[in-house]
Amino acid sequence: MNDFSRAQQYIQFFTEVLKLNKLTNAPTEQHRIYYNQINLFLSHHALLSAAQVIDLLSTPSKPFTEQDLKNLVDTNKAFFVTAPNFAGYEGYPAFQFDIYKRHVKPILEPIIEQVSKYYFDWDIVLWLGSYFGDLNSSAIEAIDNPKQHYLLIQLAKNIENECL
Secondary structure, three states, X not given: OOHHHHHHHHHHHHHHHOOOOOXXXXXXXXXXXXXXXXXXXXXXXXXXXXXXXXXXHOOOOOOOOHHHHHHHHHOOOOXXXXXXXXXXXXXXEHHHEEOOOOEEOOOHHHHHHHHOOOOOOHHHHHHHHOEEOOOOEEHHHHOOOHHHHHHHHHHHHOHHHHHO
């Protein structure tokens, strides 16, 4: 891919998908890094459409609805990002779901509640995907380790200090 078409991808992603209309014609280095971090995340983690999440969380005895999904998001039990591969629609990072028990991992609620005060959309995913020395892993990896949940919640509570 040449530099011109890559620049066009950045511009389209930031202006049309993320609705960030304050771009000049040339994307900045910061935009390029952000775009590359999103693509790196997507190369290792799946995004689910709303329909896929509804299917995943539905059981034969209790169908899961769009309203149920909206309630999960509104109560910080789950979150979505603006999904480039869904033409700007909601994409739900798959790591937040327990596919065997068919529910959202409960540890996410206190984390999302804190992190969403300061970050939104892809910033939340990139924060969760960042390496934390205290955890010796990313927050995404620590979500599945109950021994690290307390520390993970503390890191989320301390996010205010990062943003000052």
